[in-house]
Amino acid sequence: MKIPEKFIVALLALCAGLTILVTAGVLYTLASEAIRFFSEVSIVDFFTDTQWTPLFTEKHFGILPLLSGTLLTSFIAIFFALPIGLTIAIYLNEYAPRSFAFRIKPVLEILAAVPTVVYGYFALTVVTPFLQGFIPSLSGFNALGAGFVMGIMIIPLISSMSQDALYAVPKAMREASYGLGATRFQTAFSVLLPAASSGIIVSVILAISRAVGETMIVAIAAGMQPSLTANPLVPVQTITTYIVQISMGDVPHGSLEYRTIFAAGISLFVLTFALNNISFWFKKKYQQKYE
């Protein structure tokens, strides 16, 4: 039997259209539960209260401690990943032989392929005890170890996107710089980096977005105590860890505690959505510069 081709195309379109349903599902899920949450908790308190204690008898629903934990661990991750990732990008693009650069790229990708629970284990059992040797006041769960390991995970994200950005800089600019007697180092930092800056910024924003949404590393190694602090040596709780903490326990569906995970979820969604779209906008706006 021959299936009419129109039917096949319709089926393919249906599968593609399903992705719209996924987005709709995410928005519906988060919004519907979050609206119920905010009918019980004032939205002003949610953004201004400095305590997050939904499971205590004296309940506070301030997202700030979770947000600060999220931003702190992400910032530490970027702090380690950006210099290393960017140096790798420059090295592979300007110094390393082509064949080496070509071969090492998939190897670096392995860093992003390791399951995040595994990284969490390393942060807790290897990195933190090692750091405690230098910083005795470092607590067993902390943002520093978790952030550092998260940084290792996002190195390939920054290095491969920055490498693409550096590669896109026209050859003429590079040759002009060499023609004036500049070294590779000078060319990289005075000509290529400024020229590729928009692409590098895009890679950093996407890396932040990735770090903000990361869950298992921080759940294992950063602790479960929401606190509004910028101190990397003490336990913190991120938005994602809070969702994990509640999901591991037995919270009845329909309770206010159950809804808090959706309120936390929508905050996380808005944050990553904003970051991703800033990066798309940035890419679009500055990409055509040299074409």
Next chain:
Amino acid sequence: MNRIQTNRIKDKAFQYFGVFCTFFGLAMLAVFVLDVLRKGIHRIDWDFISNLPSRFPEKAGIFTALMGTCWILILTAIIAIPIGVAAGIYLEEYGKRNRFAAILEINITNLAGIPSIIYGLLGLEIFVRIAGLGQSVLAGALTLSLLVLPIIIVSTRESIRAVPRSLREASLALGASKWQTIWNQVLPAGGGGILTGVILALSRAVGEAAPLIVVGALAYVPFAPSTPLDEFSVLPIQIYNWVSRPQQGFVTNSAAAIIILLIVTFLMNGIAIYFRSRWQKKVKW
């Protein structure tokens, strides 16, 4: 020392720093892997793989978690591969210039950027509650399917984009219809790339813990699932559970389970890289 010499030294120094950075992450990974091997390898034996979970670390095994991971892997493959590949074909071959496709494209880029735990919340509300699947392995697999869909779609598109026009035109010139051309020429030619993307997507699904925790995968399941509607656990959740316990015995167990999980992930990634390089070599138009 004059300026030229200083600049040369800086240049050279940065080169060494570049080598250092390139291998820094990998060296860290090597340290981690050696550490986990040292702590866990002696714990791996047949009992560890075939035993059920237990309160006693020396009796506990990963059987239920391993079976859960297999179930998740197979169900996710069955659900996500056909939908993802079909969507990829539609976007690349049919929906080139219409508005629907433009919206789809932006949408998929955004989906790829949503944190995995948000997919967990989606699965909890839609599959577990509204569809009434409960905290089952099917609900988990559906959730992970949505999570890996963007990866499969994007790699499908990239692979069929790399198939040269001449091949399509030859097929069309012989009187084949558009779909016949896609099915008989484009898909086989782009198959290696699609396979690579699919394996990478599944490897991602195997390592995910966060969305499954939210969906309701349990840390302790007495039996391996026997139907798609049974409760389940997976390896990453078993590891998470063990690593958060204070007893040293369980930390050893988690190291051993990590070795198994890493073997699975590295094997899948290795196969994917192998297919990609083979496909790149074979296809030289």
